[in-house]
Amino acid sequence: MQGEQRRYPLHAVLRRGHAVLRAGLGSLVSVVYPPICIACQAATGEAQALCPACWSGMGFIERPYCERLGTPFAVDLGAGLLSPAAIVDPPVFARARAVCRFDGVARELVHRLKYGDRVELSLTLGRMMAQAGRELLGEAEIVAPIPLHRTRLWSRRFNQAAALAGVVARQAGLPLRPAALVRVKRTRQQVGLTRSQRADNLQGAFRVPDVMRPQVEGRRILLVDDVLTTGATANAAARALLRAGAREIDILTFARVVTDGREITT
Numbered sequence: 001m002q003g004e005q006r007r008y009p010l011h012a013v014l015r016r017g018h019a020v021l022r023a024g025l026g027s028l029v030s031v032v033y034p035p036i037c038i039a040c041q042a043a044t045g046e047a048q049a050l051c052p053a054c055w056s057g058m059g060f061i062e063r064p065y066c067e068r069l070g071t072p073f074a075v076d077l078g079a080g081l082l083s084p085a086a087i088v089d090p091p092v093f094a095r096a097r098a099v100c101r102f103d104g105v106a107r108e109l110v111h112r113l114k115y116g117d118r119v120e121l122s123l124t125l126g127r128m129m130a131q132a133g134r135e136l137l138g139e140a141e142i143v144a145p146i147p148l149h150r151t152r153l154w155s156r157r158f159n160q161a162a163a164l165a166g167v168v169a170r171q172a173g174l175p176l177r178p179a180a181l182v183r184v185k186r187t188r189q190q191v192g193l194t195r196s197q198r199a200d201n202l203q204g205a206f207r208v209p210d211v212m213r214p215q216v217e218g219r220r221i222l223l224v225d226d227v228l229t230t231g232a233t234a235n236a237a238a239r240a241l242l243r244a245g246a247r248e249i250d251i252l253t254f255a256r257v258v259t260d261g262r263e264i265t266t
Helices: 010-032 054-055 083-087 103-113 120-133 150-156 158-170 196-202 212-218 232-241
Strands: 094-099 143-144 220-228 247-257
Touching: 094 103, 094 120, 103 120, 103 158, 103 220, 103 247, 120 150, 120 247, 143 158, 158 220, 196 212, 220 232
Parallel strands: 094 247, 143 220, 220 247
Antiparallel strands: none
């Protein structure tokens, strides 16, 4: 009967054995360290997830919203509408989308990722971003993060936008270009600045390296960041890419500041 036995290539056997071992170790780890909510540490059914209470505390942004800025409308008045802010002061970028409002649970998650060295949170947040930005990702050709200045990168040790962009690109199966844009100007903190001060602060802050111009020219680019506040940073980054020959720029963030529907984008 030996001649009738199915023969499997050694690499297939090893691969299957590795998968079984990994699954077994994963089950053992989940018993020793039960999965907990990434926000409040309550027990959850799976790792890197939110518990029901924290999930309900997320201010998810869904249609109806401004097709340019992605800011939510209180009332559905039909598809394709623009907010007054988008009409009066159009952004440099084409469209912006975000998973949720920057408050409550979302604010806590962003702060932990950004300032608490919780880079593993980028996996969950990035997956949520890929879902919220699927319309943009369907048209994007490359994904790029908003860069940090090298001095700020050194102090923080990692760029949260780059971590999120990596997850988003993998989820969408798109090329990631982390060096498409560099921050050549060390800007002041934007917190507390007026709209005009933010714009002045970011003047000339970004540049496309000459070596990256062939990757940018004629392409529709999805820029990724953690939070969209006034849009000053997104506008400055988009302007640099457009000057380097990019065809169009969209913005995808995990959260965005929403006040009362009168958002200002520059």
